[in-house]
Amino acid sequence: MSATAYERTDGSSQPPADHHPIGISTGVFPNLRDDWPALVDEAAAVSTFAVELSALSSEELPGLLAYLRTDPAVAFRYVSVHAPAKNRGSNEVENVRQLDEIPLWVRSIVTHPDVFSDLDPYRALGTRLVLENMDSRKDDGRTVDEMDRFFDALPAAGLCLDVAHAHSIDPSMGLAHALLDRFRSRLRHVHLSSLSDGHHVTLSDEDEAGFAEVLDRCGDVPWILEATPPERWTRQLKASRLVASGASALLG
Amino acid sequence: MPDRGVAGLAELTGATFQHIMAARAETERKLVELRDRISTLAVDEEATVVLMGSWGRREITSESDDDFMVVFEGAARADAHPSVEEVSEALGGRPPGREEIFGQPVLLADLREKIGRDADTNANLTRRMLLMLESVAVCGEEVHARARSGLIAGYLDANVKEYRPPRFLLNDLVRYWRTIAVDFESKMRERESEGWGLRNAKLRLSRKALFAGGLLPVLSCYRHPVDGMQAYLEERMSIPPLDRIADTFVEHGALDPAVRMLTAYDEFLAILDDGDKRAELSQLKLAQARESRLFRRIAELGKEFEAGLLTLLFDDPQLRRWVRDYLVF
Numbered sequence: 018m019s020a021t022a023y024e025r026t027d028g029s030s031q032p033p034a035d036h037h038p039i040g041i042s043t044g045v046f047p048n049l050r051d052d053w054p055a056l057v058d059e060a061a062a063v064s065t066f067a068v069e070l071s072a073l074s075s076e077e078l079p080g081l082l083a084y085l086r087t088d089p090a091v092a093f094r095y096v097s098v099h100a101p102a103k104n105r106g107s108n109e110v111e112n113v114r115q116l117d118e119i120p121l122w123v124r125s126i127v128t129h130p131d132v133f134s135d136l137d138p139y140r141a142l143g144t145r146l147v148l149e150n151m152d153s154r155k156d157d158g159r160t161v162d163e164m165d166r167f168f169d170a171l172p173a174a175g176l177c178l179d180v181a182h183a184h185s186i187d188p189s190m191g192l193a194h195a196l197l198d199r200f201r202s203r204l205r206h207v208h209l210s211s212l213s214d215g216h217h218v219t220l221s222d223e224d225e226a227g228f229a230e231v232l233d234r235c236g237d238v239p240w241i242l243e244a245t246p247p248e249r250w251t252r253q254l255k256a257s258r259l260v261a262s263g264a265s266a267l268l269g
Numbered sequence: 270m271p272d273r274g275v276a277g278l279a280e281l282t283g284a285t286f287q288h289i290m291a292a293r294a295e296t297e298r299k300l301v302e303l304r305d306r307i308s309t310l311a312v313d314e315e316a317t318v319v320l321m322g323s324w325g326r327r328e329i330t331s332e333s334d335d336d337f338m339v340v341f342e343g344a345a346r347a348d349a350h351p352s353v354e355e356v357s358e359a360l361g362g363r364p365p366g367r368e369e370i371f372g373q374p375v376l377l378a379d380l381r382e383k384i385g386r387d388a389d390t391n392a393n394l395t396r397r398m399l400l401m402l403e404s405v406a407v408c409g410e411e412v413h414a415r416a417r418s419g420l421i422a423g424y425l426d427a428n429v430k431e432y433r434p435p436r437f438l439l440n441d442l443v444r445y446w447r448t449i450a451v452d453f454e455s456k457m458r459e460r461e462s463e464g465w466g467l468r469n470a471k472l473r474l475s476r477k478a479l480f481a482g483g484l485l486p487v488l489s490c491y492r493h494p495v496d497g498m499q500a501y502l503e504e505r506m507s508i509p510p511l512d513r514i515a516d517t518f519v520e521h522g523a524l525d526p527a528v529r530m531l532t533a534y535d536e537f538l539a540i541l542d543d544g545d546k547r548a549e550l551s552q553l554k555l556a557q558a559r560e561s562r563l564f565r566r567i568a569e570l571g572k573e574f575e576a577g578l579l580t581l582l583f584d585d586p587q588l589r590r591w592v593r594d595y596l597v598f
Contacts, residue, residue: 237526
């Protein structure tokens with residue numbers, strides 16, 4: 018038996034669309050940007066198990082905080098916030114102060130480690146802080162050694178494994194496995210999509226097959242889709258919507 | 270031969286479960302002390318004194334209770350030794366818990382023969398399950414081993430089928446877990462949420478470990494012929510529940526979720542061993558839980574622990590068949 022891979026006892030692999038729990042990032046719906054109730058409705062139309070509320074640009078964060086302060090009734094069992102990675106202020110203490118306003122029922126605050134100018138303030142976020150591995154276009158936070166440095170400084174932080182980012186650096190998926198080997202106990206959730214010109218796009222057939230072995234090792238954590246789900250997943254995702262959404266159904 | 274259980278998982282993956290391993294070492298050290306103290310007592314040949322709870326799970330922390338039972342083979346008699354009072358004094362004098370599970374001598378015959386219906390009181394069910402699932406003897410080790418063996422045999426003497434989970438045992442185990450969960454709510458209503466935080470934390474983690482540590486071996490009986498189940502279950506129940514859980518994950522190749530769930534449990538033990546945090550949990554009531562960072566953390570650890578178990582039970586192609594066919598009806 019391999020000491021690193023999750024090899025199922027009969028050698029089979031569960032189809033990714035059957036994963037439980039699954040969810041989507043609100044960043045997938047740019048037309049609804051800043052309309053948080055509508056974004057949450059759209060996300061709930063995909064799955065009511067998990068969601069990532071994406072404030073990838075700093076301008077989005079105040080509106081998200083205001084929305085969260087209303088203590089909205091959301092259906093999700095797992096809620097994460099993607100912290101700003103663009104147009105950030107240079108004062109990390111102030112950046113962290115804002116992130117610490119996110120209510121405690123939000124489990125994870127996902128960050129891009131390559132944008133940090135000072136790591137120390139981020140310790141205040143404790144176990145809610147989650148570091149995402151970066152793609153090939155970035156200068157840091159990509160490899161095991163680079164991530165190791167961040168986790169050394171932020172020992173309570175979790176890992177968000179962005180499978181497509183790891184694939185962009187090592188299409189053999191060796192890096193994704195190495196990240197799991199090294200940081201498996203920290204894995205909090207997975208980002209799932211394909212990449213095209215650096216942008217997250219719907220998971221291709223080819224990537225779905227290529228990612229399967231890595232995803233098999235992540236069966237106990239939420240998977241967050243960073244692009245619209247493949248049409249071939251429609252049947253399975255309907256089963257992930259336990260609560261009727263008021264928004265137009267993404268999947269029909 | 271490489272280690273199995275939690276230590277084996279650590280060796281396979283490079284993970285460290287420092288609080289679990291430290292608690293085990295502390296349990297073993299203190300067991301030597303307690304066995305020494307008990308050795309001064311007169312103990313009948315048909316008697317055993319067993320410690321339950323965190324002692325049985327080999328994970329005592331600084332504030333663990335000394336819940337014990339004095340179990341006797343044969344019929345009740347007035348001059349039986351040791352008495353509950355003698356044992357209590359030898360162990361340090363702390364009174365048994367208020368549910369009176371542990372406050373009186375226990376006859377093995379009651380545990381083995383009164384299964385189900387009115388005679389099987391809540392206390393009797395609890396004693397039987399704790400003896401089987403998480404107990405360690407401080408004297409009368411042979412009686413303890415015979416008692417556990419006898420309980421398992423009693424369940425297997427019930428139309429068990431080849432290579433199938435034994436339903437009688439499985440049903441009683443599930444009944445016990447559901448009883449724990451229902452009684453938690455009942456106790457909290459009666460006590461107006463006194464001790465809610467700590468009890469809730471234990472329900473999410475250590476009680477769940479107790480249940481899963483029984484459930485996984487019982488489900489795994491699908492790998493055994495009828496005449497092999499007794500020996501298999503005796504061996505499994507003789508090791509701590511977390512070891513049974515870890516072994517099942519390793520057997521099914523689910524190393525990654527196993528590491529994550531045991532890492533969560535490791536942090537839970539660290540919290541229980543921290544006097545300030547334990548006190549905070551003990552005083553926490555339901556109405557305060559939402560704003561408690563500590564309780565939020567406990568809830569997260571509980572979810573991570575549960576998520577590992579659920580992916581094993583529902584995503585492993587072999588186990589999920591047995592879960593589907595045996596765990597609902």
